[in-house]
Amino acid sequence: xxxxxxxxxxxxxKNGGSFGACAVQASxxxxxxxxxxAPVPPLPEKGGQTRHGIIPEELFTLLxxxxxxxxxxxxxxxxxxxLLSKEIYVVNHETIAAASIGAVIIYGVKKFGPSVAAFADxxxxxxxxxxxxxxxxxxxxxxxxxxxxxxxxxxVEGRQMLFDAKRxxxxxxxxxxxxxxxxxxxxxxxxxxxxxIELQNLHRRMEQEHMVDWVEKNVIKxxxxxxxxxxxxKCISDLKLLAKAKQAKATA
Numbered sequence: 001x002x003x004x005x006x007x008x009x010x011x012x013x014k015n016g017g018s019f020g021a022c023a024v025q026a027s028x029x030x031x032x033x034x035x036x037x038a039p040v041p042p043l044p045e046k047g048g049q050t051r052h053g054i055i056p057e058e059l060f061t062l063l064x065x066x067x068x069x070x071x072x073x074x075x076x077x078x079x080x081x082x083l084l085s086k087e088i089y090v091v092n093h094e095t096i097a098a099a100s101i102g103a104v105i106i107y108g109v110k111k112f113g114p115s116v117a118a119f120a121d122x123x124x125x126x127x128x129x130x131x132x133x134x135x136x137x138x139x140x141x142x143x144x145x146x147x148x149x150x151x152x153x154x155x156v157e158g159r160q161m162l163f164d165a166k167r168x169x170x171x172x173x174x175x176x177x178x179x180x181x182x183x184x185x186x187x188x189x190x191x192x193x194x195x196x197i198e199l200q201n202l203h204r205r206m207e208q209e210h211m212v213d214w215v216e217k218n219v220i221k222x223x224x225x226x227x228x229x230x231x232x233x234k235c236i237s238d239l240k241l242l243a244k245a246k247q248a249k250a251t252a
Contacts (some may be wrong), residue, residue: 053106053109055072059072060072063075
């Protein structure tokens with residue numbers, strides 16, 4: 001029956017090139033689409049529930065609404081009987097070997113499974129602990145880097161204030177130098193003006209002295225010997241009168 005289904009569906013799939021191309025195009029568009037920003041769900045640490053060791057519990061849950069509790073068992077039994085009846089699966093010596101190997105595997109799983117699982121869990125826990133340690137170290141380093149970055153940003157802000165203060169200091173120094181130069185220029189100008197005033201005063205005093213000397217010389221030159229004698233006699237007589245007046249006052 002399955003062989004007939006394969007023979008019938010083969011030409012359809014062969015002639016269905018457009019469907020294959022659409023499927024390939026759809027798969028390409030699916031794989032090349034933008035990834036979602038939703039967080040990836042974490043992987044389960046333990047496997048799902050199974051029945052009889054190998055049959056997933058989801059199969060029973062899927063078939064339970066339509067077939068009931070015995071549906072999966074009847075499906076498995078019917079599928080096995082179909083394979084045997086149609087000789088799709090032929091029982092031979094390989095079946096006995098497979099059963100023996102399966103029994104050994106089941107025994108090994110039942111016998112050594114818990115210890116191997118505990119060892120694997122221990123290795124997994126060690127790996128997780130190492131990964132967590134690396135993560136904690138990385139988080140600590142990143143936290144320190146963030147703090148250092150914040151400190152550097154604060155220093156940059158303080159550097160701006162420092163630059164403003166230095167700029168103000170430079171402006172004050174320039175203003176001080178400007179005022180000192182103005183004061184120096186003022187003093188130099190004052191000194192030169194004082195020098196000019198003293199020079200003018202000196203010229204005026206020398207002119208006055210020269211004028212006085214000239215007047216004296218001319219006055220002396222204008223006096224005749226007779227006038228000189230008369231003035232001397234006049235002075236002597238004035239002195240005598242003064243002496244007499246003084247003696248009169250003294251006797252009185």
